Amino acid sequence: MGTEASASPEHFTKIKGTDLIQEKAKESDVDKVSRLKERQSSCGLEVDCSYGVLQAKIVEGELELTPQTQENEKHILTLQTVHFATDEMDHQEMTVEPAEGMHVMVQQGESGLQSLLVLQQDINVESELNEIPHQNLHHCVAISIQEEVFSLHELEVMEINVVEESVEISSEEDKLTVNPPLDENTESVKDEGKDIYRAEDEVPQLCEEREITDQKEGLFTFDKLREGEKEEIILLPANSEIEEHEDIPSSEQDTDEVSGTAKNQAKTKDVKQTFHCEICIFTSSKISCFNRHMKTHSDEKPHMCHLCLKAFRTVTLLRNHVNTHTGTRPYKCSDCDMAFVTSGELVRHRRYKHTHEKPFKCTMCKYASVEASKLKRHIRSHTGERPFHCCLCNYASKDTYKLKRHMRTHSGEKPYECYVCHARFTQSGTMKIHILQKHSENVPKHQCPHCATVIARKSDLRVHLRNLHSYKAAEMKCRYCTDVFHERYALIQHQKTHRNEKRFKCDDCSYACKQERHMRVHKRTHTGEKPFTCLSCNKCFRQKQLLNVHFKKYHDKNFIPTVYECPKCGKGFSRWNNMRKHSELCEVIRGKAVQSAKGRKTKKKKQKGPKQDVKEEVEQMPIEDISNVNIERHTNEIVPVGYGIATDVAEEQKTEVTCEMILNMMDK
DNA sequence: GCAAATACCGCCCTCTGCTGGAGTATG
DNA sequence: ACATACTCCAGCAGAGGGCGGTATTTGC
Numbered sequence: 001m002g003t004e005a006s007a008s009p010e011h012f013t014k015i016k017g018t019d020l021i022q023e024k025a026k027e028s029d030v031d032k033v034s035r036l037k038e039r040q041s042s043c044g045l046e047v048d049c050s051y052g053v054l055q056a057k058i059v060e061g062e063l064e065l066t067p068q069t070q071e072n073e074k075h076i077l078t079l080q081t082v083h084f085a086t087d088e089m090d091h092q093e094m095t096v097e098p099a100e101g102m103h104v105m106v107q108q109g110e111s112g113l114q115s116l117l118v119l120q121q122d123i124n125v126e127s128e129l130n131e132i133p134h135q136n137l138h139h140c141v142a143i144s145i146q147e148e149v150f151s152l153h154e155l156e157v158m159e160i161n162v163v164e165e166s167v168e169i170s171s172e173e174d175k176l177t178v179n180p181p182l183d184e185n186t187e188s189v190k191d192e193g194k195d196i197y198r199a200e201d202e203v204p205q206l207c208e209e210r211e212i213t214d215q216k217e218g219l220f221t222f223d224k225l226r227e228g229e230k231e232e233i234i235l236l237p238a239n240s241e242i243e244e245h246e247d248i249p250s251s252e253q254d255t256d257e258v259s260g261t262a263k264n265q266a267k268t269k270d271v272k273q274t275f276h277c278e279i280c281i282f283t284s285s286k287i288s289c290f291n292r293h294m295k296t297h298s299d300e301k302p303h304m305c306h307l308c309l310k311a312f313r314t315v316t317l318l319r320n321h322v323n324t325h326t327g328t329r330p331y332k333c334s335d336c337d338m339a340f341v342t343s344g345e346l347v348r349h350r351r352y353k354h355t356h357e358k359p360f361k362c363t364m365c366k367y368a369s370v371e372a373s374k375l376k377r378h379i380r381s382h383t384g385e386r387p388f389h390c391c392l393c394n395y396a397s398k399d400t401y402k403l404k405r406h407m408r409t410h411s412g413e414k415p416y417e418c419y420v421c422h423a424r425f426t427q428s429g430t431m432k433i434h435i436l437q438k439h440s441e442n443v444p445k446h447q448c449p450h451c452a453t454v455i456a457r458k459s460d461l462r463v464h465l466r467n468l469h470s471y472k473a474a475e476m477k478c479r480y481c482t483d484v485f486h487e488r489y490a491l492i493q494h495q496k497t498h499r500n501e502k503r504f505k506c507d508d509c510s511y512a513c514k515q516e517r518h519m520r521v522h523k524r525t526h527t528g529e530k531p532f533t534c535l536s537c538n539k540c541f542r543q544k545q546l547l548n549v550h551f552k553k554y555h556d557k558n559f560i561p562t563v564y565e566c567p568k569c570g571k572g573f574s575r576w577n578n579m580r581k582h583s584e585l586c587e588v589i590r591g592k593a594v595q596s597a598k599g600r601k602t603k604k605k606k607q608k609g610p611k612q613d614v615k616e617e618v619e620q621m622p623i624e625d626i627s628n629v630n631i632e633r634h635t636n637e638i639v640p641v642g643y644g645i646a647t648d649v650a651e652e653q654k655t656e657v658t659c660e661m662i663l664n665m666m667d668k
Numbered sequence: 669g670c671a672a673a674t675a676c677c678g679c680c681c682t683c684t685g686c687t688g689g690a691g692t693a694t695g
Numbered sequence: 696a697c698a699t700a701c702t703c704c705a706g707c708a709g710a711g712g713g714c715g716g717t718a719t720t721t722g723c
Contacts, residue, residue, distance in 0.1 A: 282720095289721085296719060316670065317717070324716065338714095343672055345714070352713055367711090373676060374711070381710070395708090401679065402708070409707070423705095429682065430705060437704080453702090459685055460702065467701080492700095
């Protein structure tokens with residue numbers, strides 16, 4: 001094999017804090033020594049470990065690692081890269097020995113080793129391996145890879161071999177450890193190198209992030225963790241600054257890498273020291289600030305809430321949290337009664353309510369917001385991005401609330417109830433307008449600006465305006481004349497002007513009527529045409545209903561004509577008008593008062609008796625003046641008022657008919 | 669160490685506008 | 696009686712405001 005790595009501390013000082021590693025190293029001596037091989041020829045990496053061979057390949061842009069291990073083992077792989085100084089690349093192979101006995105051997109590829117990929121493997125506690133008393137739960141592998149690893153998409157297959165070895169630990173080599181021990185293992189590795197591929201412990205969160213947000217064009221994508229599967233591999237692109245290193249000359253880059261920790265940067269007193277965080281882009285010239293920052297990468301949360309047992313990193317955070325329990329709100333707004341737990345909330349409140357300061361401005365429109373998250377949400381209305389997908393239909397929303405609200409359409413949930421009628425609604429706004437419209441007084445109405453229409457809802461007024469007052473490109477013709485309109489309301493108003501208009505005028509006399517068919521009947525009075533002939537006596541008539549009257553009167557034995565009886569003296573008349581005139585002059589009082597109009601109408605329909613002159617009278621009537629005509633619903637017979645043919649017909653069954661109805665009957 | 673400032677995520681709300689079914693008026 | 700047009704009404708979604716809560720950064 002290659003050269004055993006008595007790699008100098010500088011090689012790996014960026015990986016983690018030295019003291020931490022040393023402490024961790026003492027905690028466990030079980031970790032296996034691993035060795036890495038890079039097989040450029042196979043265009044892949046292969047890790048041989050005590051648990052089997054890990055095979056990594058790129059499938060559809062995703063790195064898929066397949067540890068060929070025993071069943072029931074759950075592996076979480078943490079991949080990290082560590083950059084080497086160029087002069088270190090002389091080593092064809094380096095072995096890095098972690099404190100717990102893990103041996104990491106780094107082999108340089110043909111084109112020179114530039115990075116170290118750290119592969120950390122967590123073993124499921126339920127695995128069979130855990131039955132081995134001294135078996136560490138974490139298995140960490142350091143893999144040497146070239147910069148090409150950053151374009152893993154291009155690799156077809158990577159095979160990663162982890163080889164167990166037992167190597168003595170030296171104090172110097174501890175600093176090179178890439179495999180922290182047991183419990184702190186993952187956390188420590190997280191603190192390592194600036195360019196890192198790592199697997200997080202928070203697997204569900206990662207999966208969620210993957211689904212919800214589009215990852216940056218990372219070199220690794222997450223392989224979704226699924227329950228019940230034997231192998232679970234998570235790869236997380238640590239940051240997006242990898243490309244920067246590709247642009248940086250190796251010498252410069254390595255210089256930066258070396259300055260990755262406070263210890264390294266303290267080497268030279270003459271040079272102004274700068275401390276770079278290797279996990280993020282944080283840089284500080286003060287070691288105190290640097291150390292303080294590094295705590296943010298720690299999961300240590302020593303301050304626990306005594307009420308809910310939630311832990312916090314700082315006392316201030318804990319205090320704020322406890323205040324949420326107690327309701328203590330020390331930050332009070334000077335302009336209103338609001339009070340808040342934190343100063344930030346107060347500042348934000350003041351911006352919303354009082355100062356109206358909106359620092360976050362949209363570059364594509366005039367929108368500005370108090371909060372960055374609101375601007376982010378707003379920008380989705382420009383981009384159309386809809387990251388929140390409904391699992392039951394194709395709907396996708398731009399924010400979580402809309403998706404939650406949408407889900408009610410599937411669940412049928414109606415959480416809002418009208419306090420008056422207990423009707424339920426899916427949205428509060430719907431309920432609010434329901435209460436306003438149904439249960440409130442002085443409900444505001446919406447007056448159409450173009451007509452007298454008043455509409456309860458503004459949205460419906462909009463519909464009204466759209467349907468009736470909007471300009472239509474297509475011409476709408478009046479049904480009565482040749483006028484055309486582009487607005488429906490104007491058309492309707494215009495057509496109403498034709499409603500009582502007697503547009504049809506007789507050329508031979510002053511007669512005028514509304515409908516053409518009425519004029520057609522009238523013309524017969526001038527032409528003498530009588531198209532309706534009695535089949536019994538061959539007598540001819542101009543109108544069909546006159547023929548019907550004639551037939552009943554002279555040829556129907558069952559026909560009983562109406563007789564109008566004077567209410568004062570009882571004298572019978574064939575015409576109601578004649579009876580009325582007589583009645584006004586009649587001095588004989590039979591104890592019956594003159595009836596009301598309605599009463600008269602009722603009365604006359606009950607009267608019986610044939611009247612010979614009715615036929616002639618009706619026959620001479622202009623068609624539009626035949627208003628005193630009844631239609632008997634049982635027989636569909638047209639009966640001029642006064643002919644009351646059926647005394648047993650209920651009043652509601654009789655209807656006053658119009659000329660139009662008569663003509664309709666005639667047409668039949 | 670503390671606190672202010674800042675950032676982020678989440679939740680809930682309101683306002684707004686469109687849609688389509690139901691009921692009603694009208695021709 | 697029927698067709699059509701119109702209004703009423705609830706359902707639904709888009710956009711944005713406001714606040715709760717927590718984490719991180721930064722200055723002192």
